[in-house]
Amino acid sequence: MPYRVRENLFIGNISDAAEVLQKGSAEITHILSVLSSVSISFFSEWRSGLVIPTKEIKKVYVGGSDSRGVGSGSEDASGRDGGLKSSLSPEKLLYSLEYAGKDLKMVRMAVPLRDMESEDLLDYLDVCFDFIDQSRKEGPVLVHCFAGVSRSAAIITAYLMRTEHLSQEDALESLRQSCEFVCPNDGFLDQLKMFEEMGFKVDHASPIYKRFRLKVLGELYNRGEKIESSRFGADPGLSTEISSEVEVTSNVGNICTPAYRCKKCRRVVAVQENVVDHFPGEGETSFDWHKRKSGNPFIKSDETECSSIFVEPLRWMTAVKEGAMEGKLSCAHCEARLGYFNWSGIQCSCGSWITPAFQLHKSRVDISTV
Ligand SMILES: [Zn+2]
Numbered sequence: 001m002p003y004r005v006r007e008n009l010f011i012g013n014i015s016d017a018a019e020v021l022q023k024g025s026a027e028i029t030h031i032l033s034v035l036s037s038v039s040i041s042f043f044s045e046w047r048s049g050l051v052i053p054t055k056e057i058k059k060v061y062v063g064g065s066d067s068r069g070v071g072s073g074s075e076d077a078s079g080r081d082g083g084l085k086s087s088l089s090p091e092k093l094l095y096s097l098e099y100a101g102k103d104l105k106m107v108r109m110a111v112p113l114r115d116m117e118s119e120d121l122l123d124y125l126d127v128c129f130d131f132i133d134q135s136r137k138e139g140p141v142l143v144h145c146f147a148g149v150s151r152s153a154a155i156i157t158a159y160l161m162r163t164e165h166l167s168q169e170d171a172l173e174s175l176r177q178s179c180e181f182v183c184p185n186d187g188f189l190d191q192l193k194m195f196e197e198m199g200f201k202v203d204h205a206s207p208i209y210k211r212f213r214l215k216v217l218g219e220l221y222n223r224g225e226k227i228e229s230s231r232f233g234a235d236p237g238l239s240t241e242i243s244s245e246v247e248v249t250s251n252v253g254n255i256c257t258p259a260y261r262c263k264k265c266r267r268v269v270a271v272q273e274n275v276v277d278h279f280p281g282e283g284e285t286s287f288d289w290h291k292r293k294s295g296n297p298f299i300k301s302d303e304t305e306c307s308s309i310f311v312e313p314l315r316w317m318t319a320v321k322e323g324a325m326e327g328k329l330s331c332a333h334c335e336a337r338l339g340y341f342n343w344s345g346i347q348c349s350c351g352s353w354i355t356p357a358f359q360l361h362k363s364r365v366d367i368s369t370v
């Protein structure tokens with residue numbers, strides 16, 4: 001039986017969902033399936049002989065494109081910020097929506113999520129929240145995954161964090177009051193912590209999110225996947241590319257965007273939006289006292305200023321596009337050496353390890369405004 005978490009909000013496993021879909025339910029009207037496949041055939045693969053009727057409403061992809069069936073609604077959940085800065089590949093399916101179960105009475109949304117630490121949970125949260133919010137207005141919603149322990153629990157924990165402004169720990173504790181064995185995997189717990197630090201939203205402009213996105217790309221690279229250049233940042237040196245992605249932010253309040261230019265030829269090579277900040281001195285050698293010039297080793301001084309900035313991979317970085325593990329970063333216009341990149345990481349002069357790292361030496365670039 002599903003566990004009741006809040007009014008009109010239940011958590012369960014695949015067997016709870018199968019039962020509700022097969023027999024219909026007086027209690028549940030909406031289902032959010034969080035399984036490795038969005039297809040209803042997942043249920044018949046799990047238990048042979050189980051056939052659940054469905055009628056597609058629509059499928060929505062990360063890049064914002066819809067393929068719609070009959071009777072579709074018109075929400076636009078994926079296009080929030082163009083989907084360009086999401087960590088998910090633009091052609092990936094974000095969710096599917098369908099009528100399902102006995103007499104096609106249920107509304108089922110399915111999101112493709114595996115129970116793996118490296119899985120990007122954050123980028124599915126908004127669409128899940130929208131569905132849960134909308135469903136609860138109409139009737140009880142069951143959020144389920146395979147075991148009802150990790151994925152569904154992570155999504156409900158995030159939902160409670162956002163709606164009740166609870167810390168990750170408090171939200172999980174509160175969920176455990178309803179269902180004691182919930183236990184999101186460690187990767188999901190880390191992401192829920194980021195969600196908390198971003199103020200209960202998935203803010204693609206936040207340094208926290210940018211670091212997360214870079215880490216996701218690094219994991220893809222390490223698994224041997226080719227990183228499509230569509231996932232790289234737009235080249236800020238090309239005004240056509242910059243206008244679509246950066247204009248929106250740079251025009252707010254007429255604040256000019258700081259830009260980094262090649263010292264030799266003045267070509268713009270990065271804008272502030274591309275910079276992935278790190279905490280100076282948080283690396284392994286930050287405990288190395290000899291590196292510090294000030295007297296008291298317990299006072300963190302500003303003297304460990306970083307000699308480089310680190311950016312997201314950008315479309316002018318040809319060596320990166322070609323798939324190299326590491327190499328020089330040269331100016332796209334004059335070929336002057338600007339820095340270095342390494343998918344396994346580079347140590348900044350402040351001691352922090354940045355992984356993966358796309359580094360521009362401050363001595364090779366000038367900062368100005370666009
Ligand atoms: Zn640094």
Ligand SMILES: [Zn+2]
Pocket residue numbers: 262263264265266267331332333334335336
């Ligand atoms: Zn140059």
